[in-house]
Amino acid sequence: MTGAGTNTYLIGRDRIAVIDPGPAIDSHIEAILDAANGCIEWILCTHTHMDHSPAAAVLAARSGGVLIGASPPADQFNDQSFQPQIEIDEQFTVATDEITIESIHTPGHVGNHYCFYLKQEQIVFAGDHIMNGSTVVIIPPSGNMKDYIESLQKLLERPLSAIAPAHGDLMASPEDV
Incomplete structure (x- = not known):
């Protein structure tokens, strides 16, 4: 893990998208479920490192949310148990009356990395592509x-x-990055 851990984001009110559910830690999964109040529809993983995706399958099973992401590369650094129900691509979009989240394929940190763009708010959920307070590996x-x-x-x-970012605080002035 980097710094204080991995940030998990819940987007929406009545139909919630969870971005980067994180490691499979019971207390963390319970906190996500409590905060979502039964409204999880999508579980999006930016990539399949062990601090981002292992909670996804448990969260999907407990919430009924659809697990979305890119399959892991075949190496020892990735969560090989991650099996998306929907294999993401550059054209993938989650859209409701309230939110539109677009996928952006951002390989580099790892080949299966995606950022997610909340169109209405113009916020990018950067995963490990951009971090606050740490250098991307x-x-x-x-x-x-x-x-x-x-x-x-x-x-x-x-x-x-x-x-x-998945690690560190929100960066409200992206032009400074």
Whole structure:
């Protein structure tokens, strides 16, 4: 884990998307379920490192939410138990009357990394692509520095009001990053 742990985000009110449910720690899973009050519809994982995805299957089983993400690369750094119900791609969108979350494929840290863009608020949920207070580690064989730089450029194509990293505090001035 990096710093104080992995941030988990709950987006929406009546139909909730959980982003990066984190490690399979019972107290953390209970806190997510309590905060969501029975309204979890989607569970989105930015990538399959052990501090991001292991709680996803438990959360999906307990909430009925649909597990969404990219299958793990075949290496020792990833959660090989992660099996998405929906295999994500660059065109994936969660849309309700209240929210629109778009996927952005951002390989670099690891090849199966995705950021999620909350269109209405112009917030990017950056996973481990951008961190606050820590340097992103590029982890071969799946991670690649050239891909990482190109993915940063891809994020600059969207208007951003804030960056919500998986590690560290919300960055309310993305232009300073």
